[in-house]
Amino acid sequence: MKPRITIKEIAKQADVSIGTVDRVLHDRGRVSPETKERVLRIAKEGNYSSNVYARNLKLNKTYHLAVILPEKNSYWVKHRQGVEKAVAEYDFLQVDMHAYSLAVESQTEIEGIIQEVVAAKPDGIVLAPIFLNENSPAVERLKKSQIPVILVDSKIPLPNCLSYIGQDAFQSGRMSGGLLHEGYSENYDLYVITFQMADLYNKTIAARIEGLENYFEEVNNSPQVIKINMEQEAMGYSELIERMLTRKKPVRVFVPNSRSYFLATEMNEVKQELKLRMVGYDLIEENKMYLEDGTINYLIHQQPKQQGFKAIQALHQHLLLNMEVEQQQFLPLDIITKENLMYCEH
Template sequence: MVPDKIRIKDIAEHSGVSVGTVDRVLHNRPNVSKAAREKVEKTLKELDYHPNMYASALAYNKSYTFHCIIPKHESEAYWEEIEEGAMSAAEHRRDFHINIKIKYYKRFSSNTFVKVTEESLKENPDGVIIVPSKLDLTRKFTDELHERNIPFVFLDSYMPDLKPLAFYGQDSFCSGYFAGKMLMLIASNEKEIMLMKQMKDGNVASKQQENRETGFRHYMRDHFPNVTITEVNLPLDEEREKYDDILEEFFSTHHNVHHCITFNSKAHLVGEFLLRSNRRNVQIMGYDMVSKNADCLRQGSISFLIAQHAYMQGFSCIESLFEAIVLKKEVTPVNYMPIEILTRENIDFYRRTQL
């Protein structure tokens, strides 16, 4: 008998049980005796039966709700592309009634992360995508998800001890190391590099940015130990005029700095200042192909951008939940995004929605 032509009725007759019993075994439902389950499983093995999970999920006609818990963000930012990718994946699987609910927390506010995660638990979603906050706060949430058998995927920052279903993001250390190597191809004769950061209460926005900086500093220590790395903090939520004051003071007193780097998506804050102040002998390197960064890259104030494929990450997170929850498939646990470098010459050929 051809495996894909085997009917539940055939399995029932071969096993000597009812069609309903076979259905409960195939869908791992309760109220099946040990003897009956063993008969059905023996028949499945003998007939080399492999259920069509795709067709079965369609026939089940259930709806699914996935929560996506991410930082509150500006328009056209990295996180907006994450959202677009997630929504596109839901549309791609619209026959399976996948619903996405985006929930936002403030990046440096533990209280808002706790509030949002508590709201999520009250709504009892089928799966969750999480951009982690502090380890202890994230662990409290994920422990409860494990208790309820709700699969979750980590995005942006990887915390393997919390045992997520999957992770999507760059290998942050390698990414920072690579960034240092690319920067020093054009800055090998420099004695000082400016590192632009955005911090609050002494903390950067994410573990990912910390790991990138660690990778970068490792590269510099290994290959350019005599180059000074000078940090400049542009505080969050400040008006642009204050940024201009900070940057003007820095460049006016550091005439030998011609190259800068940042590990967030805000390289344009420095890039736009360089254009406004007509400083054509300074460039910055940063992350993420958001529109403001792309404009600065085309105009020459940004030298390189490292792309993270945010759209792809959002899309793939939903796909992993879909495959694990709906199709009952195993998924790849660790998924590192490509580390791609964009320049003025190739940025217009970069397809952020390509999968």
């Protein structure tokens, strides 16, 4: 049998005091969540049966989690990778994945998925509530279930929400306004472009646009914000570009989701003529290509893989370690340019 690690060795490997190790192993006193997890991991790897792990091993209890995310596009697949990484790292967890489409009619689909998940009585739920609001039947069902929920990417009022993990959408919109207005020397046209009807019901997108508008309310001689939803207005890209060229002003574009590349593909040839500056979101492969060639100037990196990982980590802390979890875990508003792209974790 592998020799059991000593408390002194655990303390050395975790770079903490013996007293801290003792508090963690006997579940008493105040220790930061990161330190507690590190100590317990080292103890487990070293064959030291801490109270927490011994209890779960004795009970042989597996915690069942449900993860409800949009379909696997280039952005949301990263959340799943983070979830899978966390599940591989933490014990006693079994995860069922559920996906819904990003079409405007997906509201009914989400309702059905949540009804099915709640009926299965999982120990915890990870949810991206993109099209949900506090009055929807699905949210009422979640409230009544009292199942602990981790929200990722988007926030909704939910009493049993254990934690929100993601960015401050409003503040990211304000920051985008600053990036677009930086170095202002002549009047320009400012466009906010969304693509599908479903984007009009997306609360995160709405909060980003609200933040952008809030920034420009504080700017002297601020431009008019021209909002265009391509599907709603039945507008093609050639028509949009012609409209921009006709006005003969520099163009600033804010794309408040991961689809900047839709525009960049069409605007690549006229970016110099338009004096284009574009801000978008997410380090998906399609966006990175246009960031590198200068059609997109800035991408705001939301760290979706971290969102997925931290969501499972939070449920692990709550269910297995009986730890308090931060109610809001805001991720940094990372600004990515072609100059620092190579150093970013994608």
